Amino acid sequence: MTTVEILLFASLFARVNTSRLISLSPIDLTIIVLYFCLVLGLGFYIRKFAKTGEDFFIAGREMTAWIAGLSFISANLGSLEMMGYAAATYQYGILIAHAYWIAAIPAILFLALVMLPFYYICKTHSVPGYLQLRYGTGARSLSAVSFAVMTILMSGINMYSMAVIMKVILGWNIHFSIWVSSVTVAIYVMAGGLLSAIFTEVLQFMLIWLGCLVIPVAGLIETGGWAGLVRRISENFPGQDFTHMWRTLGSFSGNPMGVHWTGIAFGWGLAISFGYWTTDFLVVQRVMAAKDLRSAQMGTIIGSFFKMLVPLIVILPGLLALGVLPFKLVPETMVNTPGAHTYNEALPLMMARYCGPGLLGLGVTALIAGFMSGMAGNVSAFATVWTYDIYKPLLRKQASDQHYLSMGRWCSLLGVVASIGTAYLVMNFSSIIVYAQAVFVFFIVPMFGTVVFGMMWKRTTPSAGFWGLLAGILVSLLLWLWVKWDPSAVRYVAFSSNAKDMAENVYRAMWSLIANVVVTVVVTMFTKPKPDEELQGLVYGLTALPTMGDLPIFKRPTIWAGAVAIAFVVLNILFW
């Protein structure tokens, strides 16, 4: 969960007892009910196809590139993220699109071309499973336990946030939203595991796009296209630049985020982005379920293409709100001002502005689908990591496949129940959300250093893997505590006393990665590496990577990755 999502949550939490933003017609409600019916029906239908552990945990490794790729992106496209980033765009302008371009595309392409072959060839079920093969039990246990805890925490926070948003937007009862959505997810994930999760994520992907695309289409027609939108924003906010991505990043004080381009490029674009996209099992699991390596790589590249387009349905609504709303949105601190709307209501306000009956139901279904795809992603990833990386190696080593399958099903239910528990915990102690976000960054960033060293440098030793990971986590934790204890320390951590939360996060991630790299290299120099024969299939230089052989050029992942990379560069230049 990002800082913008926390701000979104906080302001909605404060607004929970005020009137609703949107009223639904009977047709809108029919659309929502139909969605729930289909998702549940799919779960029951898929159940009979998930008969073994391989089916349940890794979807039988039979997914096509398109299904794996859309699921890969859908698991990341939560509604909290959509609403949070639309709100942040109202506040910071198009700078937020960095989250979808430099902070995603290079890392996703790196995953597709460089890291996936190793994940795929070693036939591991999970990212902690790779760490077991490469470094041994220490690194795996540390990553598996932290991942399991974080997954449940995030799932619960997302669940409660969704309930709060439904309360604010539609006036629904919080307990009703929590139980209906979580019971639905529990049923279909318990039934078919990752297979159910992936299939419903594909459905959810379509609904998210078709439901949210109404806003940019109608908005751009209203403003007379991009040039008209830019002109309107300039008229509404004279002297402020909301429509350029790099031009204002030459100094810390030249942009509303208080960040320098180095922070965007190295902190966000390297440390956080590569950490999340290449080692967070929640997303990597989707493409590991592809039927072969080429499908896994192509699926990831297809995902990167759609990721690059997400600003259309997230950033553009935020910019449209700047250009067309007849009133100005206010910061979260003014949430209780009568008649005022906060930044975080940007997306629902735009939805209410352009969507009549029917389309509104589709838009709200898109938001619900976003929440449920994220929750299903968390639950299915949790079930896999718990069963394969905690229960099997640490608690019960020898059992039948059916036993582990059964454990996976119950574990999915346990994951949902624990998420509900977390949701109610957050309801009473809302500050938990702030700590959860920080803890998430602690673990994800150093994981990238540890995994990539393991794949690229055969000299890296098991001790270095463990201590490097631990050092990255501790440095991130200590820097966070330092700024909490003394807020002025942000000038050392983020190089500027102007740095906002988001800027602090990106620089803290950078320090965490540097600590991980330094400790990994130093410990490697003084400890004994694994013999080469134990590293076959795990490390570059000792792994026979499959060639594309006689594959036609337009079917080769490298060609499509190149096309995405060119589009990425062109977009950055266009909106420079």
Place this chain on the structure above:
Amino acid sequence: MSTKAMISIWFFVGCLLAIYGVLILLAGFQDPAANDPNVAMRNLHLQIWWGFGLLGMGLAYGVHFRPRRPK
């Protein structure tokens, strides 16, 4: 497991989109005065366009990926 025996997910997607298309079209064909006057760009008749789009897309997916008997 063999997902080859399964009905394609795209068929389900197609069915849902087609039904949504019909519902949104119905909403669009209702008396415009019944629509919320706060909705901007009503002159675009977005529900009609979106409804037809969803219906067409749904039918295309539904027909193309319909379950077939194994040969």
